[in-house]
Amino acid sequence: MLTERQRLILGAIITDYARLGKAVGSKSLLVDIGLPVSSATIRNEMAQLEGRGLLQKEHTSSGRIPSQLGYRYYVDYLMKKGQIAKDVQRQIQQVFSRRFQQVDDLLTQVTKIVADMTGYTVIALKPEAFDVRLSGFQLIPIDGQQNMAIVVTSDGQTTSQSFRLPKGASIAELQSIVSYINNQLVGRPIREALNSLSGDLPLDLERTIRSPQAFLQLFGDILARSIQDQVFIGGRLNVMDFTTDTRLSDMKALYQLLENPKAMRQAIGTVNDGVLIQIGDENPNPLLVPYSLLSMTYQIPKHGYGELAILGPTNLPYDDVVSLMVTIRQLVVDELKEYY
Structure with a gap:
């Protein structure tokens, strides 16, 4: 188990790296965590976290960045429910204030607006058509x-x-x-x-x-x-913004994966409740290993399950994205009840 100070340091590094995208040093951490300790103490704690595989050092900096194991620890033990910003709440309310003619219109708009809000790629699958008449x-x-x-x-x-x-x-x-x-x-x-x-x-x-x-x-x-299964994707090109050192053939294969309903249902996985977070090589599909895939199911009573997912970099702000997904899911379920 980590000490309380180590937990604070790991959480601060993950938060800063998500916000700035740069390795985090001991001096900036002193300001962030507000503890009455020296830079040397912070550096020692960072070295301890690195030794446990939770942090790693970048070659170009003396600072540290989170490892995949560090992200997993954060998601499992440190992550707190984020607060949705008021401007984001307004955007969401505007989307759901209009009347949609069909389910496809709703999911098209939801994936687009969430992609615009986050800068990530958003995927939705509507409920399986068990009882569509x-x-x-x-x-x-x-x-x-x-x-x-x-x-x-x-x-x-x-x-x-x-x-x-x-x-x-x-x-x-x-x-x-x-x-x-x-x-x-x-x-x-x-x-x-x-x-x-x-x-x-x-x-x-x-x-x-x-x-x-x-x-x-x-x-x-x-x-x-x-009743053919269909994938709705918002922000297809956003994935290019957080992809590095990837061959064109791999990007083409990734896009083909995202647009394949059966493959995406397998890649997304299932969880009884809440958001399933698959980081790096936790993703079953090798094309998704460079990314984090956050997904959740939603159910319409007496009908099948749909899926909502966000594909982003491993250093995304997990707290905020999870809170956004939970909010969106409830609104989607409430809206889809009108159609089924």
Whole structure:
């Protein structure tokens, strides 16, 4: 265990390094911790912390910077709940004061505003679509044989697909199957509706519609896309600001990882409550080793889990970022209850 003075010194070094990005020396620490001790005593304590693997020395400075082990100790034992600044609170309130048309709009804006606030890269995955239901289906003529099929789901999501009718066919021929879909499938969970498409159609539809199965395949494709997992990313380019000595190929691979829903769910990990903090090589994916990934799940009652995450440098201000994430999560949950 560390002494109280060592804990104060480690905490002060981590706070200063997050704020300034420069190695911290004994003279500045004397001012920060306000203890009646000499610089020599501070240097001795820093050497003790270095010997325990919690600090490390930079080649270009006599000061110290935190090691990954030091950050882990800080996060586990020293971190306190930060206070969200009033201007940040105002920005958050402005985001959630507007009415969003669909879940995607909300998560797009949330990731953008949090990325702007922090300067980091923000990732969100919406709750898995266990109980999202079909709300409506319609066809809209565009031009000539070109038409648009539109699926609306219970979470406010609209998914569309343009298609071309066969030569000689008219959109009027399809109205009976559109009515069939709206009468039989609206209100049912999307996965259940997809399963029902493999069943037999009523005989009158088979007689009046040419290639009904081909049209149902089109409808099924749109339906499946409406619940497809998706990553929302704010501040994609922010990662460039805290990345050093990384090859272009590695950055390309990192961006591909961030945009892959399945890979990000695996990388983010799970925690029962609170914020999961993965620092450096604690990250299971090697592409994330240069960074810290802070993540948390959120749940909509009777629905699946979504994820919120922030990717930043290892010297980020953990207290403040964790407090911001906790606040954002509650607001997101309250807002999403309106859609599910």
